[in-house]
Amino acid sequence: MVRKANIITSLVLIGIALAIMRHSLQLGYHDGEGLPGPGFVPLWAGALIGVLALMLLYANTLGSRPDSVKQTVFNKKFARNVVVLIGSSALALALSKLVGMLVAIGLLAGYLSRALGVKKLTTNIAMTVLTPLVFWLVFGMLLEVRFPAGIFGF
Known part of the structure; x- marks a missing residue:
């Protein structure tokens, strides 16, 4: 069933x-x-x-x-993960105007990797750093999409 x-x-x-x-x-x-x-x-x-x-x-x-x-x-774990995903995505969207889209994506990726079960600190840091880098390479360089910049200038 x-x-x-x-x-x-x-x-x-x-x-x-x-x-x-x-x-x-x-x-x-x-x-x-x-x-x-x-x-x-x-x-x-x-x-x-x-x-x-x-x-x-x-x-x-x-x-x-x-x-x-x-x-x-x-199940209960799925419902919790949905709430975490939607809530943190909304927060990242709100922060993107202040810190910039790439920084917000990095923070979101790092937080989600931790919140959804990855406990190794080095993996969380790698997600935080590599995710916006990959986004920048794919969307910024290859597809020539400009991301909204924040207080850090990117």
């Missing part, structure tokens, strides 16, 4: 992700000044939802035997 619920959930999430991505493309990826436009975040959020839903689908179909899935993905 749990396996069937996870498969149905993943299929619904894949459909939602595709709808989000399709609509975000109509909003515009960039604004007039080269900054991320209104479709930037929904496109990448939809892509992330889709990838995670595909992983759930794989785990419940090809990735494991029927008896290996013992519980649904919707």
Whole structure:
């Protein structure tokens, strides 16, 4: 029963992700000044939802035997993680105007790695430093997207 619920959930999430991505493309990826436009975040959020839903689908179909899935993905730990993710993302968005988008992304990545279970300090520091660096390389250098700067100048 749990396996069937996870498969149905993943299929619904894949459909939602595709709808989000399709609509975000109509909003515009960039604004007039080269900054991320209104479709930037929904496109990448939809892509992330889709990838995670595909992983759930794989785990419940090809990735494991029927008896290996013992519980649904919707449990107390899942609900806590959703609250942590949404709350910290909202805080990072609010901080991005003050400290800049790249610094806010780094702080968010470091906090989430710690809050969602990574206990090794060096891993948390690496997430805090490497995540904004990768974002800058991919979006700033390759895709030529300018990130909003903060008090640090980047």
